[in-house]
Amino acid sequence: MEGKAHVISFLKNCIEYAEASIERKKGRGELDDIPKWEAYRDYTAHALMEVQAGELDRWFENQSKPLNNNNLATVELDTLSHQARASLLTNLASPRPLALVSTSSQEGVRNIAPYTSLSVVTNTPPMAVVSLSANRNDRLRDTLLNLRETKKAVLNFLPASDAAGLIVQKTAQPLERDQSEWDEFELDGLEADPLVLKNAAFAIVGHMVDEMDLPDSKTKLVVLKLDQILVPEEYDTNQPSHILCQHGLNRLMSTPSAWHYNIDRNV
Numbered sequence: 001m002e003g004k005a006h007v008i009s010f011l012k013n014c015i016e017y018a019e020a021s022i023e024r025k026k027g028r029g030e031l032d033d034i035p036k037w038e039a040y041r042d043y044t045a046h047a048l049m050e051v052q053a054g055e056l057d058r059w060f061e062n063q064s065k066p067l068n069n070n071n072l073a074t075v076e077l078d079t080l081s082h083q084a085r086a087s088l089l090t091n092l093a094s095p096r097p098l099a100l101v102s103t104s105s106q107e108g109v110r111n112i113a114p115y116t117s118l119s120v121v122t123n124t125p126p127m128a129v130v131s132l133s134a135n136r137n138d139r140l141r142d143t144l145l146n147l148r149e150t151k152k153a154v155l156n157f158l159p160a161s162d163a164a165g166l167i168v169q170k171t172a173q174p175l176e177r178d179q180s181e182w183d184e185f186e187l188d189g190l191e192a193d194p195l196v197l198k199n200a201a202f203a204i205v206g207h208m209v210d211e212m213d214l215p216d217s218k219t220k221l222v223v224l225k226l227d228q229i230l231v232p233e234e235y236d237t238n239q240p241s242h243i244l245c246q247h248g249l250n251r252l253m254s255t256p257s258a259w260h261y262n263i264d265r266n267v
Helices: 002-028 031-052 082-092 142-150 162-171
Strands: 099-104 110-115 118-123 126-133 152-157 202-213 219-230 243-246 252-255
Touching: 002 031, 099 142, 099 162, 110 126, 110 142, 110 162, 126 142, 126 202, 142 152, 142 202, 142 219, 162 243
Parallel strands: none
Antiparallel strands: 099 110, 099 152, 118 126, 126 219, 152 202, 202 219, 243 252
């Protein structure tokens, strides 16, 4: 359980802080305060033991009940409305990494918009796919129109913060094609590449190599060849990134979580 893992981590940090405080007070000769810190440490250690033993699992939300013949429910996706179907799929198949995809028209109007319907699908050669749907009036995404003209796209992945969430909320609004989200919301790009967002945790630069129709859909699937990854200096590329994701239809959150399990081979 996600919440349980965070509580365990918090309680361990509290115990470590209490033990360090006791040692500091011993060094300064503040002996009268030590029993209070020892009581706090011991109480917290007992709480940690109860949480780790599962005695307080009822406190934590958990929907991870396994399938079996007695509790199985089947949902026919074709019978649902678009909104209900989107909500169900997004809540179940999540979290999804979120990227602000930036492009430019031939006239130099920069566009940037949030997408979670994207994935790196092959490492050699490095390629990603992005799903770009038309709206109810069959208007194509500015991202797609720009890619047809200039081919280039930058996938800006964001740090998990309120400021980043606000940028996502703003850039999700539809604007006319001759309006730039960069100008409208005062976003800053790098001098070396104006399509790379300064606020990004890292960015991947690529170009469109193919476009295809998805069957029975207004959606285009765009294939991007990935050319460059831009990361801050001293960025540890051997560790998973800590970035903004979509978890549920309208909820943004961070990843990775405190819980993890290492397997002995690549997935």
